[in-house]
Amino acid sequence: MAIRETLASLLGGSRPSDLDIRQMVNDAVAAQSSGDNDNEALEAEIAQLKKKLNMAMGAVQAATAQLMALKTELTNTNGAVKQATQHATTAKATAEAAADGLTAVEARMDALVEKLGTASAPTKKKPAAKKKAAPKKAASKKTGEAHPENCSVDGCDNEHRARGYCAKHYQQWKRGTLS
Ligand SMILES: [Zn+2]
Numbered sequence: 001m002a003i004r005e006t007l008a009s010l011l012g013g014s015r016p017s018d019l020d021i022r023q024m025v026n027d028a029v030a031a032q033s034s035g036d037n038d039n040e041a042l043e044a045e046i047a048q049l050k051k052k053l054n055m056a057m058g059a060v061q062a063a064t065a066q067l068m069a070l071k072t073e074l075t076n077t078n079g080a081v082k083q084a085t086q087h088a089t090t091a092k093a094t095a096e097a098a099a100d101g102l103t104a105v106e107a108r109m110d111a112l113v114e115k116l117g118t119a120s121a122p123t124k125k126k127p128a129a130k131k132k133a134a135p136k137k138a139a140s141k142k143t144g145e146a147h148p149e150n151c152s153v154d155g156c157d158n159e160h161r162a163r164g165y166c167a168k169h170y171q172q173w174k175r176g177t178l179s
Helices: 002-119 126-130 136-142 167-175
Strands: none
Touching: none
């Protein structure tokens, strides 16, 4: 009977073992299920993170695209501004050149008027000198000069060129070297 007892004890001893195993299995299942839960939670978190990452990537891409567009716009704007500045500079230069030209013309006119005024003294044709704005030939002719087509310098019979002088004497008169 010792064997039976032994067997019984062994079997009896196996009872708690069964319980232990069941518990272990339960624990394992619980752990497994909790592990699944953890995995699911992790997966959900990862999915959310992925979503956030995608959104962030999208935002970054959008921002990058926006930046590129802005950069292009800025470059274009810079180009436009440069062009406008160039145009303005050119326009300003043109205006200045025109103003300078006007000033030069005015100065030239003043000089001519002055010369005409001073020229009237040494010149024999005072009336001609007074007709400042009139065409040279017309001025000479209107004054009723004796020889409007000839130089007014004594002893010079050269053809009249301007201001009552021939080309040679007109040049001298212009330079102020005419005696
Ligand atoms: Zn002459």
